[in-house]
Amino acid sequence: MSRMQNAVVESVKTVLGWVPAQWLPGGTPDPLILRRAAIGRQASRLDGPEKVRGQARFAAEVAMDRLCYASLVHSTVTLGRITRLDTANAEAAPGVILVMTHRNMPRIGTLALIGLTDLSAVGNSSLPIMQEPAVRYNGQVVAAVVAETQEEADHAASLIEIDYAVDTAKTRFDDAKDKARTPASILIEKNHVSVGNAERELGRAPHRVDNIYRTPGHNHNAIELHGVTVAWQGGSLVVHDATQMIAPSANALAKLFGLKKEQVRVLSPFVGGGFGGKGLWDHQVVAVAAARLVDRPVRLMLSRDSVYRMIGGRSPTEQRVAIGADADGQFTALVHTGYSIMPPYGACPEQYTLGTRALYRSKSFEIVQRHVDLDVVPNTFMRAPGEAIGTFAVECAIDELAHAIGIDPIELRRRNEPDRHPISDAPFSQRALTQAYADGAKRFGWERRLAEPGARHDGEWRIGMGCASGSFPYARMPGANVRITLRRDGSATVSCSAQEMGMGTATVQVQHAADRLGLPVEAITFEMGDSALPAGPMAGGSSQTVSVAGAIMAATEKLTGELLRLAGNDSPIAGLRAGDVRLVDGGIAGINDPSRRESYRSILARAARDEVTVSAAGSAPLEMLKFAMHSSSAIFCELRVSKVTGEVRVDRLLGSFDCGTILNPKTAASQFKGGMIMGLGLALTEETLFDERSGRIMNATLADYHIPSHLDVPEIDVMWTGIADPRSPLGARGIGEIGITGVAAAVANAVFNATGKRIRDLPVTLDKLL
Amino acid sequence: MNPVSYQRASSIDQAIQMAAGGRGRLLGGGTNLVDLMRKGVERPSSLVDVTTLSDAIEETSEGGLLIGAAARNSAVAAHLQIRSRYPMLARSILAGASAQIRNMATVGGNLMQRTRCLYFQDVAGARCNRRAPGSGCDAAGGFNRYHAIIGASPACIATHPSDMCVALAALDARIQVAGTRGARTIPIVDFHRLPGERPDLETEIEPGELIVAVEIPPPRFARSTYRKVRDRASYAFALVSVAAGLTVRAGRIEEIGIAFGGVAPKPWRAFKAETALRGGPATSQAFEAALADELADATPLPGNAFKIELAQRTLSAVLTELSGSDR
Numbered sequence A: 001m002s003r004m005q006n007a008v009v010e011s012v013k014t015v016l017g018w019v020p021a022q023w024l025p026g027g028t029p030d031p032l033i034l035r036r037a038a039i040g041r042q043a044s045r046l047d048g049p050e051k052v053r054g055q056a057r058f059a060a061e062v063a064m065d066r067l068c069y070a071s072l073v074h075s076t077v078t079l080g081r082i083t084r085l086d087t088a089n090a091e092a093a094p095g096v097i098l099v100m101t102h103r104n105m106p107r108i109g110t111l112a113l114i115g116l117t118d119l120s121a122v123g124n125s126s127l128p129i130m131q132e133p134a135v136r137y138n139g140q141v142v143a144a145v146v147a148e149t150q151e152e153a154d155h156a157a158s159l160i161e162i163d164y165a166v167d168t169a170k171t172r173f174d175d176a177k178d179k180a181r182t183p184a185s186i187l188i189e190k191n192h193v194s195v196g197n198a199e200r201e202l203g204r205a206p207h208r209v210d211n212i213y214r215t216p217g218h219n220h221n222a223i224e225l226h227g228v229t230v231a232w233q234g235g236s237l238v239v240h241d242a243t244q245m246i247a248p249s250a251n252a253l254a255k256l257f258g259l260k261k262e263q264v265r266v267l268s269p270f271v272g273g274g275f276g277g278k279g280l281w282d283h284q285v286v287a288v289a290a291a292r293l294v295d296r297p298v299r300l301m302l303s304r305d306s307v308y309r310m311i312g313g314r315s316p317t318e319q320r321v322a323i324g325a326d327a328d329g330q331f332t333a334l335v336h337t338g339y340s341i342m343p344p345y346g347a348c349p350e351q352y353t354l355g356t357r358a359l360y361r362s363k364s365f366e367i368v369q370r371h372v373d374l375d376v377v378p379n380t381f382m383r384a385p386g387e388a389i390g391t392f393a394v395e396c397a398i399d400e401l402a403h404a405i406g407i408d409p410i411e412l413r414r415r416n417e418p419d420r421h422p423i424s425d426a427p428f429s430q431r432a433l434t435q436a437y438a439d440g441a442k443r444f445g446w447e448r449r450l451a452e453p454g455a456r457h458d459g460e461w462r463i464g465m466g467c468a469s470g471s472f473p474y475a476r477m478p479g480a481n482v483r484i485t486l487r488r489d490g491s492a493t494v495s496c497s498a499q500e501m502g503m504g505t506a507t508v509q510v511q512h513a514a515d516r517l518g519l520p521v522e523a524i525t526f527e528m529g530d531s532a533l534p535a536g537p538m539a540g541g542s543s544q545t546v547s548v549a550g551a552i553m554a555a556t557e558k559l560t561g562e563l564l565r566l567a568g569n570d571s572p573i574a575g576l577r578a579g580d581v582r583l584v585d586g587g588i589a590g591i592n593d594p595s596r597r598e599s600y601r602s603i604l605a606r607a608a609r610d611e612v613t614v615s616a617a618g619s620a621p622l623e624m625l626k627f628a629m630h631s632s633s634a635i636f637c638e639l640r641v642s643k644v645t646g647e648v649r650v651d652r653l654l655g656s657f658d659c660g661t662i663l664n665p666k667t668a669a670s671q672f673k674g675g676m677i678m679g680l681g682l683a684l685t686e687e688t689l690f691d692e693r694s695g696r697i698m699n700a701t702l703a704d705y706h707i708p709s710h711l712d713v714p715e716i717d718v719m720w721t722g723i724a725d726p727r728s729p730l731g732a733r734g735i736g737e738i739g740i741t742g743v744a745a746a747v748a749n750a751v752f753n754a755t756g757k758r759i760r761d762l763p764v765t766l767d768k769l770l
Numbered sequence B: 001m002n003p004v005s006y007q008r009a010s011s012i013d014q015a016i017q018m019a020a021g022g023r024g025r026l027l028g029g030g031t032n033l034v035d036l037m038r039k040g041v042e043r044p045s046s047l048v049d050v051t052t053l054s055d056a057i058e059e060t061s062e063g064g065l066l067i068g069a070a071a072r073n074s075a076v077a078a079h080l081q082i083r084s085r086y087p088m089l090a091r092s093i094l095a096g097a098s099a100q101i102r103n104m105a106t107v108g109g110n111l112m113q114r115t116r117c118l119y120f121q122d123v124a125g126a127r128c129n130r131r132a133p134g135s136g137c138d139a140a141g142g143f144n145r146y147h148a149i150i151g152a153s154p155a156c157i158a159t160h161p162s163d164m165c166v167a168l169a170a171l172d173a174r175i176q177v178a179g180t181r182g183a184r185t186i187p188i189v190d191f192h193r194l195p196g197e198r199p200d201l202e203t204e205i206e207p208g209e210l211i212v213a214v215e216i217p218p219p220r221f222a223r224s225t226y227r228k229v230r231d232r233a234s235y236a237f238a239l240v241s242v243a244a245g246l247t248v249r250a251g252r253i254e255e256i257g258i259a260f261g262g263v264a265p266k267p268w269r270a271f272k273a274e275t276a277l278r279g280g281p282a283t284s285q286a287f288e289a290a291l292a293d294e295l296a297d298a299t300p301l302p303g304n305a306f307k308i309e310l311a312q313r314t315l316s317a318v319l320t321e322l323s324g325s326d327r
């Protein structure tokens, strides 16, 4: 974002500061916070049986007549130009229908990068896609082969011969730091925050820590590989995709291929894991173009190798965190600065400092991120972008400071717990991190921890405990639309082009709609996964649930008005206005006088209607700008480190969360635990081996890129405060990403407690502990 | 992947014939070969499936065991005789790969599996003397955490990745091979070659020869075990592993066998250390001194220098455990 956008956001925030809270969305708390039946109940995922039976059809499994298969060729150089391209052998290979390169790829524009302004801007890269001989990063797609079978396509792809003229590429992080840019903003926040004189305060502080933390690059490894099955039908386009952004992708593809919005339909009923990686990348565009040229449906499923080469991951970072504290441990300075990669054609700023602004009170702050420009596949959003690794640096620093002062790290955090947003001074909508710590510490047995490092042993193992805070901002996306159809038989269908990546989207919204409409869950159908439905938000930023919920709230208000109108003057509820009634037990009832009620069946029968349908969009998410809204957590870890080998084995992990209303304990626990497991990978094993000499990723396989195996994952305990957020729909905040945050620091802090060794470079591998 | 023809051999002779002169590539469980074919590292035009050959595990007349080359890794690890008489072998196999891979993998294939060096596996993007002789070695200046600290050459620093072979080396196993020129037996310690100038020549086996069985002499250790060191608790190759067997009588080491994995281009039998220790006291000082000598010629790189100390510590811990001198 530009300086001007900064100014706009800032002035909206200032204005909102003066607007009474009651005027805003969430001004009066959502009544369902207190009055809920299905919400908050344990419920199994509705998509579970279908998946267990293998009946759920994923994007690369959709059957089509005359389907053909595509395979990709990736650049093996980093920066340069194709000087010779020989496709003759590939063209002559058995089963080959098309070899597509920059020579014959249809001419198209470039994708607009993901931003928060234009909902068709969902590109992860603004580079031209197979339009020119130029190569901009190692692994960029340079050719595609379409054949009768996948095997024939793969074989033919290996026969394409390419020579390159190679230019000197920027591939070395440390070298590129000199030329790093300082952007005006990070997402919608101002980048550089300077409050007081932090360096001076730091110099004066009786207690201080000041260290550099490094986190490596990470790659996306969803179980389901990225895949599309594409068909042109007449002038229209049907794309079965594995995507977290159905409606925006349809818009973006329409724009790119010169079609009207209605001519593109993206379907994605199931996604086998997204985590930020399942957006719009080159492969969907290549498949659409190829399908046009061969005039047949085309399937393109990426190999695991291709996912590493052309789908960006998490940027590596180098972060400085310095904290100064007075004699009582009150912070006088908090410095968080650093470097991450963001090529000019990329979209993700890896916002590792954003969380830091809200975590602690401090007399002074100095916060700024710098972008390093390298010739790499553009990095992208990956579960808790920013916070996952930002909390590593900050929460290790807190632990280091607590050790230096000689007080318990939880107590140090409590002493610096802010009562308003430390930078903007906005009030917190709700925040009970201190309680989450207290509850978690009790359940975990934190009092058994010995502050002295290296004091607990069991045979060859040193045992340690650590904790850390996690945090993730609340977001509700603008432009979420739903349609509700209520039928005379007392059933309802809620429709929205939302995404199901396995987290329980439909399950939870059915629970929600049931309570909102005063119907049993069995009466509700939630239709989703199709851009032909009312445009939903993307599934990202842990925002989908509240974004869709906000739209359902708005649509229900409209539906209520519509029902009151249909009820007319002969109804027991005649004369009541929308604000006077609630939807309950299959009908409308007065709030003050519940005996005044009429069932939907009766209203619709009298109006001679089989059903009534309304559509609405969620209100503008102004609550985000007026209030400081964050999910937060306290993570506890107990582990062992071998005195002999330095091997780290985690024995216990507990997450105590403060995330507003928990809508479904079962699906929520899965989200928390899944995030925490990913946090273990971040802490201990995950690392993209990017060879700075060649610009190439060397471990592009699950055999060599180590996510946690079953044996690495201990018993994980999760708990939550369950305190509703009075400013959000249902009182809920995001839960999808918070789980990973704080885990790496809790692990590293426990390693310190076990061994006395401070590891500031992730992953914490055994060689660092010998 | 290239087009490839597939045949199934029903006897040793037929397999030899089908593979004669290197025409057909032998296929075990395919867990390594097929992966490498997908990556373009291996490009055979014809495959000869040898999983139909003997997978029997039988006692030999001298009291050892004979394991058919087609025996699945999981079957070997689960075999009662092996679990009770050669625990280090069962443990080494169970420390490797995943249950699914072990169910497919054969003993012959395990012996012949190729290095996991990242540069060896990257046909399109990296130079590798083992894969393309004379092209150079990108591992030396690159990621070499899993690479050799001993026995390597300027041409190649890759390690042999097998866990099973490390135990076989400590047990003095012998590899029975057959070919057009008849049958022969190769001691495991001579079976894998050091890279020298020709890292592409990995074993003593000639083109067209095949592994028929592995012979294990009668157990000679009172106690034996296998310890594998790695960051991930499972499903990861060894940074360092130790197979060791020990017989201690009256505080003196009567019999000892030690082999390392993860440190050398082949399962590294620590002959020097064994000689130094045999007949001497079973104390941790002795263990440490012996190994320091064994690794005196080590040539570590920045990425793997930690393995010297790691190997020492691991061996010392394993021998201490086996000798019971911690109790």
Ligand SMILES: Cc1cc2nc3c(=O)[nH]c(=O)nc-3n(C[C@H](O)[C@H](O)[C@H](O)COP(=O)(O)OP(=O)(O)OC[C@H]3O[C@@H](n4cnc5c(N)ncnc54)[C@H](O)[C@@H]3O)c2cc1C
Binding pocket: A703, B025, B026, B027, B028, B029, B030, B031, B032, B033, B034, B035, B050, B069, B070, B073, B095, B096, B097, B098, B101, B104, B105, B106, B107, B108, B109, B110, B111, B112, B113, B114, B161, B162, B163, B164, B209, B210, B211, B212, B235, B236, B237, B238
């Ligand atoms: C993800 C992953 C993780 C792994 N982790 C480990 C680990 O931790 N530890 C470990 O030890 N191993 C590990 N492995 C490797 C595994 O042990 C080997 O892939 C397996 O043992 C090979 O056996 P196979 O029968 O499948 O061989 P194949 O793949 O069929 O063949 C391998 C080679 O052996 C040759 N061959 C097969 N049979 C014969 C024969 N009878 N005579 C002569 N040559 C023959 C083939 O021609 C080929 O060159 C891992 C593998 C994978 C994929």
